[in-house]
Amino acid sequence: MRLLRAQGRYGPRFREVLPALTGLALAVCGTVAAVTVAHRTLGPAALAAPALLCALTVPFLLQRRRPAARRRRGRYTEREIADLDTKGLALAVARMLRRDGWTVRLPPGDHVRPRVRARHPRGHRLEVAFRPVAEPLPDEEPRPVPRTGARAPVRLIVHRGDFGPRDRRWASGRANIRLLDGTLLRRWADGAPLDELIDLDAAGEAD
Structure with a gap:
């Protein structure tokens, strides 16, 4: 495993993906809580909230992962x-x-x-x-x-x-x-x- 990591073939380490996983977990929990509260307050119209949150969150998470993936492909700034x-x-x-x-x-x-x-x-x-x-x-x-x-x-x-x-x-x-x-x-x-x-x-x- 250490040799594969040293050669860049083992994939990202846990600490490299932890920020993205944490962000994803917070986004899911936040979405559920927001939908529940909004549905009680606004009714069916609250279903638009998850789509808006995903539209804001997904690009942010992808942006965070892009540099590490680019480096694993052999491209560096x-x-x-x-x-x-x-x-x-x-x-x-x-x-x-x-x-x-x-x-x-x-x-x-x-x-x-x-x-x-x-x-x-x-x-x-x-x-x-x-x-x-x-x-x-x-x-x-x-x-x-x-x-x-x-x-x-x-x-x-x-x-x-x-x-x-x-x-x-x-x-x-x-x-x-x-x-x-x-x-x-x-x-x-x-x-x-x-x-x-x-x-x-x-x-x-x-x-």
Whole structure:
């Protein structure tokens, strides 16, 4: 269950739907009470009250649920991306990859430096890291060596800010490294497919 939640496939948690359920319960109770009182006072004309209350309540409840449902489908606003911590950003990236047709795996373990691994039906493999620089940090876990002759995975480095000239020079000398800065990340979160933002076909084969 925890793994499904981490991968965004378990659905909303109870605390996410509790406000909507509470609002619905209050609306039902209020409707019953209002109809009872109004019917005694106004007679049959009081039946119009539930319809009016529903017309006012239902759009409000749907509006509250829409952002969470949108995020589960892999679409985030610029403000939502900016407010995420690293773990939340990893979950958002996993959801956006699934939106684009990738099969995603979130390896368990380090929550300080989370990773995302994904495979596309066309054969592309992707490993995503989250850091403000292109080069691996000293305390990062070493990457596994790919099988001989296998296509090396694209290593995507995600940063909500801007990469510096040194980072871009370092990445340009490595065929399977891709940098996704804040501008591209926001376009991806808004619905642009990943393969329109970065080149997924230039990764070479493993030695």
